[in-house]
Amino acid sequence: MSRTFDLIIRGGEIANHAGRGRADIGVTGGHIADIGDLSKADAGEVFDAAGLTVLPGVIDTQVHFREPGLEWKEDLESGSRAAVLGGVTAVFEMPNTSPATTDMDALNDKLKRARHRMHSDFAFYAGATNENADVLAEMEKAPGCCGVKVFMGASTGDLLVKDDEGVERVLRAISRRAAFHSEDEYRLEERRALAVDGDWQSHTVVRDAKAAIMSTERLVRLARKTGKRIHVLHISTAEEVDFLMDCRDVASCEVTPQHLTLEAPDAYDRLKAFAQMNPPIRSAEHRAGLWHGVQNGLFDVVGSDHAPHTREEKSRPYPQSPSGMPGVQTLVPVMLNHVAEGRMSLERFIDLTSHGAQRIFGIAGKGRMSVGYDADFTIVDLKAKRTLTEDWVESKCGWSPFTGDTVTGWPMATIVRGSTIMRDDELVSPSMGEAVRFQETLGAA
Numbered sequence: 001m002s003r004t005f006d007l008i009i010r011g012g013e014i015a016n017h018a019g020r021g022r023a024d025i026g027v028t029g030g031h032i033a034d035i036g037d038l039s040k041a042d043a044g045e046v047f048d049a050a051g052l053t054v055l056p057g058v059i060d061t062q063v064h065f066r067e068p069g070l071e072w073k074e075d076l077e078s079g080s081r082a083a084v085l086g087g088v089t090a091v092f093e094m095p096n097t098s099p100a101t102t103d104m105d106a107l108n109d110k111l112k113r114a115r116h117r118m119h120s121d122f123a124f125y126a127g128a129t130n131e132n133a134d135v136l137a138e139m140e141k142a143p144g145c146c147g148v149k150v151f152m153g154a155s156t157g158d159l160l161v162k163d164d165e166g167v168e169r170v171l172r173a174i175s176r177r178a179a180f181h182s183e184d185e186y187r188l189e190e191r192r193a194l195a196v197d198g199d200w201q202s203h204t205v206v207r208d209a210k211a212a213i214m215s216t217e218r219l220v221r222l223a224r225k226t227g228k229r230i231h232v233l234h235i236s237t238a239e240e241v242d243f244l245m246d247c248r249d250v251a252s253c254e255v256t257p258q259h260l261t262l263e264a265p266d267a268y269d270r271l272k273a274f275a276q277m278n279p280p281i282r283s284a285e286h287r288a289g290l291w292h293g294v295q296n297g298l299f300d301v302v303g304s305d306h307a308p309h310t311r312e313e314k315s316r317p318y319p320q321s322p323s324g325m326p327g328v329q330t331l332v333p334v335m336l337n338h339v340a341e342g343r344m345s346l347e348r349f350i351d352l353t354s355h356g357a358q359r360i361f362g363i364a365g366k367g368r369m370s371v372g373y374d375a376d377f378t379i380v381d382l383k384a385k386r387t388l389t390e391d392w393v394e395s396k397c398g399w400s401p402f403t404g405d406t407v408t409g410w411p412m413a414t415i416v417r418g419s420t421i422m423r424d425d426e427l428v429s430p431s432m433g434e435a436v437r438f439q440e441t442l443g444a445a
Contacts, residue, residue: 005033005043007418009377012049015346016056016369025054027375030417035371047420049379052412053346056354056369057089057376061146061361062179062233062254062303063328065091067113069098074308074396076110079328080118080433082306082394084422086329087378087411090366090436091120092146092303095127096159102127103135104142111144111435118433119421120414121366121376125149125179127159130166133173140176144435146361147176147231152215153183153207153278160185168222176440177229177252177360182240183207183279184215195319200268203318204280212279213239223250231360234259234305236279238289245298252300252360255290255352257327257334260302262401263287273314273321274401277307294344300356304331308397326395330388330402336380336409346382353378362439375418384410392425 005026014023014035024038034041065079076093083091093110095101101110101124110124123146126139136148150170151159161167162185171178188211196202216232220243223230232253235241244253258277263284267275275281293299307324314321331353339349358367366374387406390399414422421429 003034003038003041005038005041007045007047007375008038008041008043009047009049009054009379010038012052012054012379014054014369015350020346027418030375032369032371032373032375035369047413051381052379053382054369055350055378055380056367057374057416058087058332058353058378059090059357059363059367060088060304060306060328060331061092061301061357062094063091063306064094064096064324066308067097068109072396073310076114076118077431078394078396079306080120080122080431081427082326082329083120084414084416084427085392085394085425087332087380087414087422088328089120089376089378089414089416090122091328092123092125095125095149096151100127100159101125102129102132104139107139107142107145114433115435116433117431119427119431121416121433121436123436128161128170128178129159130161133169136170136173137175140174141441143437143441145441146436146438148174148178150178151181152219153181153185153188153211162186164218164222167219168226171222171226171228174228177231179231179233180219181234181278182212182215182219182232184211184218187211187214197319198317200272200276200318201265203268203276204264204282206319207278207280209237209239209282209286212237213243216240216243220247220251233303234279235290235293235299236282236286238286238292241289241293241298245296253298254301254303255294255299256303256305257331258305258325258401259290260287260294260338261334271401273316273318274325274399276318276321276323277305277325278323291343294348299352300360302331302335302352304328308395310397311399325401326393326397326399329394330400332378332380332411333386333388333407333409334402336382337407340382340408364437364439364442366436375415377413377415378411379413379415381410381412383408386410
């Protein structure tokens with residue numbers, strides 16, 4: 001008697017803990033039920049993956065979807081639509097909205113807005129301030145919260161904890177891993193006068209490499225003092241790479257596709273404000289340092305830091321132009337192009353886009369392609385050559401710093417908990433996003 005599944009992904013190459021090879025995947029009830037030769041099995045739906053590679057679902061652990069309060073830039077629906085069109089199955093969304101996600105009411109409001117309206121699965125960060133340490137312990141234990149986010153340097157929004165006392169107070173109040181925007185605000189304040197009107201090259205002078213390494217050294221010292229786990233976001237300097245290699249006892253870290261792909265001064269010459277982000281795109285020396293970190297296993301995750309602004313906002317002269325760029329939809333093709341060009345292996349791509357997030361954030365039931373886990377898959381054509389065009393961009397901002405680039409490797413389908421959400425660059429199922437679960441909060445009501 002043949003077995004019956006809800007879905008069989010048949011005939012593709014799969015890449016998981018067992019390596020790379022031909023196998024079928026059987027899905028029942030939104031979970032992986034079997035992996036192997038399922039040629040004699042039946043299913044309600046069969047996905048023909050011949051010629052394609054099936055990866056664990058990509059998880060983007062840093063996006064800014066701007067809702068509530070800034071919906072003209074992005075919202076939860078449009079941002080998650082961009083995510084699944086780009087092969088991303090789950091996102092962790094940042095707290096610098098308006099109002100900021102700094103109390104339980106704001107967190108619950110986001111969760112309510114997101115459920116079955118977002119196309120991907122989701123979790124939200126709690127935002128730390130100098131006044132809310134007493135509520136962070138409750139927030140980080142709430143279902144759908146991925147942890148606490150701290151801005152040590154000012155960026156979009158008004159969330160900021162710049163002093164050691166404030167950071168230590170936050171770390172002592174919480175028990176889960178906290179994520180940090182690590183730039184030293186005191187140094188940034190001293191250097192803001194160095195901004196040259198209309199000259200985006202000066203962005204790297206204002207927010208220089210020393211501001212990043214100073215902050216990260218402070219942060220690690222405080223993590224060791226308090227015995228807490230930290231996650232350093234969007235590393236941008238070679239100095240931080242060298243330093244963090246000796247800090248693996250307390251620190252995990254992230255790199256972005258932008259910092260691995262773009263470099264100064266070319267990016268600012270070509271893109272001007274559209275290359276402006278915090279921390280900045282830096283020189284070839286720093287980009288090489290980041291790749292050294294990738295190749296030596298330092299980085300735990302790649303996050304897009306998707307942070308859209310409108311063309312009108314970006315058209316303001318520097319320094320009035322806002323920092324941030326979209327990236328959730330381009331994460332997979334840009335990083336697969338690096339795989340195609342030999343800068344990293346497909347296995348390292350998987351570690352950075354699914355396994356790493358599962359490991360450091362303690363995601364329950366996602367981030368691995370094995371029996372019992374959620375049936376989340378990013379199905380790609382590793383040989384497809386495409387040019388990134390603006391008509392493909394789903395973000396409300398309508399632009400990408402990678403427009404015009406030709407890449408090798410393309411997301412052909414996005415499957416979330418056994419449902420095919422995107423196929424061949426089109427949405428094929430209604431939004432059905434649910435909150436990501438975490439091992440440390442499974443008992444939460």
